[in-house]
Amino acid sequence: MADLKRLKECVIKGDSEISENITGEAIDEGMDPSEILNEGLIAGMDVVGARFRDGEMFVPEVLISARAMHAGLALLKPLLAKSGIKSMGKAVMGTVQGDLHDIGKSLVCMMLEGAGFEVIDLGCDVSADKFISTAKDEGADIIGLSALLTTTMPVMKTVVERLQDEGMSGRVKVLIGGAPVTGSFAEEIGADGYGRDAAAAIEETKRLTGLAG
Numbered sequence: 001m002a003d004l005k006r007l008k009e010c011v012i013k014g015d016s017e018i019s020e021n022i023t024g025e026a027i028d029e030g031m032d033p034s035e036i037l038n039e040g041l042i043a044g045m046d047v048v049g050a051r052f053r054d055g056e057m058f059v060p061e062v063l064i065s066a067r068a069m070h071a072g073l074a075l076l077k078p079l080l081a082k083s084g085i086k087s088m089g090k091a092v093m094g095t096v097q098g099d100l101h102d103i104g105k106s107l108v109c110m111m112l113e114g115a116g117f118e119v120i121d122l123g124c125d126v127s128a129d130k131f132i133s134t135a136k137d138e139g140a141d142i143i144g145l146s147a148l149l150t151t152t153m154p155v156m157k158t159v160v161e162r163l164q165d166e167g168m169s170g171r172v173k174v175l176i177g178g179a180p181v182t183g184s185f186a187e188e189i190g191a192d193g194y195g196r197d198a199a200a201a202i203e204e205t206k207r208l209t210g211l212a213g
Helices: 004-013 016-028 033-053 059-083 103-114 128-138 154-165 183-189 198-208
Strands: 090-095 118-121 142-146 173-177 193-195
Touching: 004 016, 004 033, 004 059, 016 033, 016 059, 033 059, 033 103, 033 198, 059 103, 090 103, 090 128, 103 118, 103 142, 103 198, 128 142, 128 154, 142 154, 142 198, 154 173, 154 183, 173 183, 173 198, 183 193, 193 198
Parallel strands: 090 118, 090 142, 142 173, 173 193
Antiparallel strands: none
16 A cells, blocks of 8 residues: 655655655555645655755755655646645746746745645746736735845835735735845835745745645
């Protein structure tokens, strides 16, 4: 019988091949897809997130673990969709217009998926209009904005203002982050939250969507 504790450990260790194999075995045995997801893949990424937050794991290791999680998730996604299992929430993510840096944003996206969220990654150099229209079309719960250049940070304020103009403020939360971004800047522009790093961004997303604790 497929061992979900071993699947969890494979995610933590970043073993993509075995993660995929165990997930496949669990599916073949008729195990509940949500059980595989929660007790195997998400449980593993929860440990990875905690270790990253505590400085026990670093970005390259987290990326390897995220790939192992994705190897299993790729097999589960069609079954989860078919069974109508709801995600933890839907997040629209991207690096703001004028900025092409995406390592931090990509890490947050992978860790959010590992936490059970549905993620729409818009990539880099994303306009305020694109963030707003995608959030509206997709019925997103949260918009995540990343910036590494101080010159692009004003786009974050534009997104917040556009949300207000569209009457979506409050219903769709805004989380911001990136090297030059601070908590005080988040307050200044009216963003709902700030993630100082990827681990903090996941915790803040859970808080903003009512899943903390």
